[in-house]
Amino acid sequence: MSLLVIGTVAFDAIETPFGKTDKIVGGAATYISLAASYFAKDINLVSVVGDDFPEATLETLRQHHIDLEGLQIKAGEKSFFWSGRYHNDMNTRDTLATELNVLADFNPIVPEKAKSPEIVMLGNLTPSVQLGALKQLEGTAKLVVLDTMNFWMDIALPELKEVLQHVDVLTINDEEARQLSGEYSLVKAARAILGMGPKYLVIKKGEHGALLFNSNNQVFFAPALPLEEVFDPTGAGDSFAGGFTGYLAASGDISFDNMKRAIIYGSAMASFTVEKFGTERLMGLSQEAVNARVQEFVDLVQFDISLS
Amino acid sequence: MSLLVIGTVAFDAIETPFGKTDKIVGGAATYISLAASYFAKDINLVSVVGDDFPEATLETLRQHHIDLEGLQIKAGEKSFFWSGRYHNDMNTRDTLATELNVLADFNPIVPEKAKSPEIVMLGNLTPSVQLGALKQLEGTAKLVVLDTMNFWMDIALPELKEVLQHVDVLTINDEEARQLSGEYSLVKAARAILGMGPKYLVIKKGEHGALLFNSNNQVFFAPALPLEEVFDPTGAGDSFAGGFTGYLAASGDISFDNMKRAIIYGSAMASFTVEKFGTERLMGLSQEAVNARVQEFVDLVQFDISLS
Numbered sequence: 001m002s003l004l005v006i007g008t009v010a011f012d013a014i015e016t017p018f019g020k021t022d023k024i025v026g027g028a029a030t031y032i033s034l035a036a037s038y039f040a041k042d043i044n045l046v047s048v049v050g051d052d053f054p055e056a057t058l059e060t061l062r063q064h065h066i067d068l069e070g071l072q073i074k075a076g077e078k079s080f081f082w083s084g085r086y087h088n089d090m091n092t093r094d095t096l097a098t099e100l101n102v103l104a105d106f107n108p109i110v111p112e113k114a115k116s117p118e119i120v121m122l123g124n125l126t127p128s129v130q131l132g133a134l135k136q137l138e139g140t141a142k143l144v145v146l147d148t149m150n151f152w153m154d155i156a157l158p159e160l161k162e163v164l165q166h167v168d169v170l171t172i173n174d175e176e177a178r179q180l181s182g183e184y185s186l187v188k189a190a191r192a193i194l195g196m197g198p199k200y201l202v203i204k205k206g207e208h209g210a211l212l213f214n215s216n217n218q219v220f221f222a223p224a225l226p227l228e229e230v231f232d233p234t235g236a237g238d239s240f241a242g243g244f245t246g247y248l249a250a251s252g253d254i255s256f257d258n259m260k261r262a263i264i265y266g267s268a269m270a271s272f273t274v275e276k277f278g279t280e281r282l283m284g285l286s287q288e289a290v291n292a293r294v295q296e297f298v299d300l301v302q303f304d305i306s307l308s
Numbered sequence: 309m310s311l312l313v314i315g316t317v318a319f320d321a322i323e324t325p326f327g328k329t330d331k332i333v334g335g336a337a338t339y340i341s342l343a344a345s346y347f348a349k350d351i352n353l354v355s356v357v358g359d360d361f362p363e364a365t366l367e368t369l370r371q372h373h374i375d376l377e378g379l380q381i382k383a384g385e386k387s388f389f390w391s392g393r394y395h396n397d398m399n400t401r402d403t404l405a406t407e408l409n410v411l412a413d414f415n416p417i418v419p420e421k422a423k424s425p426e427i428v429m430l431g432n433l434t435p436s437v438q439l440g441a442l443k444q445l446e447g448t449a450k451l452v453v454l455d456t457m458n459f460w461m462d463i464a465l466p467e468l469k470e471v472l473q474h475v476d477v478l479t480i481n482d483e484e485a486r487q488l489s490g491e492y493s494l495v496k497a498a499r500a501i502l503g504m505g506p507k508y509l510v511i512k513k514g515e516h517g518a519l520l521f522n523s524n525n526q527v528f529f530a531p532a533l534p535l536e537e538v539f540d541p542t543g544a545g546d547s548f549a550g551g552f553t554g555y556l557a558a559s560g561d562i563s564f565d566n567m568k569r570a571i572i573y574g575s576a577m578a579s580f581t582v583e584k585f586g587t588e589r590l591m592g593l594s595q596e597a598v599n600a601r602v603q604e605f606v607d608l609v610q611f612d613i614s615l616s
Contacts, residue, residue, distance in 0.1 A: 088492070184396070187536045208516040211534060221531040221608050226519060228495045260611040291615050300529050301609050303568040307599050 001142070002042040003249040004114050005033050006133045007123020007238075008103065009047040009071065010080035013096075014277060016232050017088050024278040025057050027080065028123030028147065031235035034282040035242025035269040036121070037064035038290050039250035044114035046070035046133065048102045050077040060283060069111045077102045090230045091206060108133040116140040119254075121245040122167075123238060124149050127159035134166050143254045145169040146198075147241050150176050164197040171202040171241055186211065190219075200259065202244070204237055212263055214256055222263045223301055225271045225293075232277045236270040239282060243269030268293040309450070310350040311557040312422050313340050314441045315431020315546075316411065317355040317379065318388035321404075322585060324540050325396055331389065332586040333365050336431030336455065339546035342590040343577040344429070344554025345372035346598050351554075352422035354378035354441065356410045358385040368591060377419045385410045398538045399514060416441040424448040427562075429553040430475075431546060432457050435467040442474050451562045453477040454506075455549050458484050472505040479510040479549055494519065498527075508567065510552070512545055520571055522564055530571045531609055533579040533601075540585045544578040547590060551577030576601040 007029030014021045029047045036043055044067045051073055058068060083097040106129060120141045122130045130146060146167040152160050153176065164170065170193065178184055181192035190201050190213040203211045207230070209223040244266035248254055251261075271293060272281045315337030322329050337355045344351055352375045359381055366376060391405040414437060428449045430438045438454060454475040460468050461484065472478065478501065486492055489500035498509050498521040511519045515538070517531040552574035556562055559569075579601060580589045 185536055187534045205516070208513070209531070219534055219608060220611070221534070222611075223517070223529040223531070223609075226495050226527055226529070228493055257612070261613050264611060264613060294613060295615055298613055298615070300527060301531075303528070303530075303572060304565070305569050305572060305602060305606055307603055307606070 001040075001118035001249040001252050002044070002116075003036055003040045003245055004044050004046065004110070004117035004120045004137075005029050005036065005123065005242075005245075006046045006108055006110075006121070006130070007032060007125055008080055009045070009049050009053070010082065010103075012081070012234060012278060013083040014232055014234055015085040015096075016090070017086070018229070018231050019277070021277050023081065025054070026082065026234060026278055028125075028235075028238045030061070030279055031238035031273065031282065032121055032123055032242035032245070033061060033066045034064055034279055035239040035266075035273070036246025036249070037066055038269070038285060038287070039243070039246035039265065041065060041250070043067060043246075044070055044111065044117070046108045046110050046114070048072040048074060048106045048108070050079040050102050051075050053079045064283075067114070070109065070114055072109065074102045084234075086233065090233055108136075110136040118142050119245050119249045120144045121241060122146040123241070127152055127156050127163045131159070131163040131166065134163070143168050143245075143248065145171065145241065145245055147171045147237065148176070150179055153179050161196060167198050169200040169202065170198040171204060171237070171244075173204045173206065173237070177201070177203045187219075202263065204240060206233070206236070210240070210263055210267060212259060218256060220256075220260045220263065222260075222267050223297070224267060225296055225300065227271065227274065230274045233274050234278065235273050239273040240266040240270040242266070264294060264297050268297060309348075309426035309557040309560050310352070310422075310424075311344055311348045311427045311429060311553055312352050312354065312418070312425035312445075313337050313344065313429045313431065313550075313553075314354045314416055314418075314438070315340060315429075315433055316388055317353070317357050317361070318390065318411075320389070320542060320586060321391040322540055322542055323393040323404075324398070325394070326537070326539050327585070329585050333362070334390065334542060334586055335388065336433075336543075336546045338369070338587055339543035339581065339590065340429055340431055340550035340553070341369060341374045342372055342587055343547040343550025343574075343581070344557070345374055346577070346593060346595070347551070347554035347558035347573065349373060349558070351375060352378055352419065352425070354416045354418050354422065356380040356382060356414045356416070358387040358410050359383050361387045372591075375422070378417065378422055380417065382410045392542075394541065398541055416444075418444040426450050427553050427557045428452045429549055430454040431549070435460050435464050435471045439467070439471040439474065442471070451476050451553075451556065453479065453549065453553055455479045455545065456484070458487055461487050469504060475506050477508040477510065478506040479512060479545070479552075481512045481514065481545070485509070485511045495527075510571065512548060514541070514544070518548070518571055518575060520567060526564060528564075528568045528571065530568075530575050531605070532575060533604055533608065535579065535582065538582045541582050542586065543581050547581040548574040548578040550574070572602060572605050576605060
């Protein structure tokens with residue numbers, strides 16, 4: 001299946017207890033596309049950068065057979081920039097700087113050849129921009145997946161609720177699920193959110209794994225891999241979304257049972273991302289390394305109980 | 309295999325956001341024995357109560373075929389009493405009252421017939437009392453499991469480290485693992501703690517599940533069941549330990565693969581306990597209900613990925 005990825009391509013500057021970076025490449029769509037590229041072979045990326053964005057990175061994306069026709073490059077403008085500092089527990093962070101630059105008036109333009117995708121992955125963006133992108137498509141999508149965050153629940157809840165009407169899968173973290181639903185129990189939160197439009201909900205719990213709910217009251221849990229160190233959590237959720245949608249696209253199967261597998265692949269890609277700063281670890285992984293990582297997840301949770 | 313349980317039998321008074329109780333039956337050994345009784349058929353309990361402890365509860369324990377010969381009943385004295393209030397998140401609590409009573413000078417006396425157990429479960433107690441009980445045994449135990457808490461790390465760390473030398477499996481929560489090891493990463497914490505004596509470490513993460521580590525660098529993760537409500541978390545960790553050791557005793561197999569199954573059974577028993585106040589839910593469960601709950605865990609985490 002073809003995969004259309006819409007989201008930011010940007011610069012980040014990151015401080016963690018392990019070190020700090022200058023401006024490095026980041027952005028939701030960057031992580032998503034790179035993670036997906038290990039599975040899906042037909043990926044179109046729609047985003048915007050300034051002419052300060054390095055051609056070498058664009059070339060790397062192309063080498064990961066990510067089609068960049070939908071990537072607008074704005075002459076004389078600067079790319080979106082975010083800077084943040086993680087606390088010692090790596091679960092909380094302070095934003096040090098946000099420079100919207102080209103993102104301030106981003107109007108995604110989906111190329112003709114990318115208007116009939118089978119899977120759409122909408123990375124975190126203004127909900128109205130996400131909806132505007134969806135409206136350019138020709139209604140062929142079998143699965144629309146949307147990632148968002150608490151920021152939009154704070155300042156654009158009506159628009160977010162509108163775009164949720166057009167979405168099959170929503171991916172958010174546990175605190176965001178509680179905020180969106182007003183329920184503390186994640187089971188109750190999931191039921192409330194599945195009443196807002198999506199047929200599936202993925203609740204990302206970081207180091208505590210992820211839950212997949214569907215509207216038939218089925219639930220699946222995928223663990224996070226216990227790691228010696230989380231070096232830089234930036235992009236973990238986006239890498240998860242990329243592995244998830246990339247695996248679904250590659251296997252051409254959007255059943256609940258296949259979504260379980262896809263969540264394991266997404267979790268595996270996230271576990272790579274956090275091992276180094278930025279997108280470094282997602283570039284140039286071998287298929288053997290990906291398979292070995294997925295096998296670690298299998299070994300971590302599989303047990304043999306037969307109750308019949 | 310025979311199971312020897314040593315720990316408190318006591319009264320609790322509990323407040324949660326859902327309500328509050330008067331004095332109800334609690335105590336680590338009570339939860340452990342009840343949870344284990346759904347699997348193991350040869351259980352000896354060693355503890356102490358005052359003559360204020362209800363005979364009806366003792367009769368219920370006997371009906372769960374828990375042998376009470378090792379339960380001292382001190383005439384004219386009062387049972388251990390703890391009172392606490394849970395916060396809204398159910399993960400933190402304040403202790404409102406602790407009355408040691410008979411526990412102040414508890415000297416466990418293991419009956420002759422219980423001195424050759426194959427599995428020993430030491431519930432949370434003063435480490436020196438745990439060690440004193442172990443020294444009464446005849447060295448037949450194939451597996452000694454110990455539960456403890458941060459309180460003993462604060463005030464009796466040398467004694468705790470001594471008893472750890474005599475233990476095969478340690479069960480503690482994630483914060484306690486960090487405190488005991490001085491490591492934030494649970495992978496590093498596990499390695500440090502497995503250097504203190506135990507061959508296996510279970511890190512209980514409450515609503516986030518449990519991790520089992522062994523000294524061969526193997527790791528297994530069991531989820532917690534996503535519940536609509538956690539009504540009262542008291543005794544969840546003890547019920548987990550009871551299901552874990554009870555299943556191991558019943559199956560007569562202490563291999564790592566069987567410990568994985570035992571952790572699922574322990575998690576299932578904990579998931580029952582938190583549904584009602586105190587030990588209420590652990591009394592009179594049917595085997596069908598236990599099996600159905602275990603099946604929910606199987607359904608929650610099993611997926612089919614074959615990488616060969």
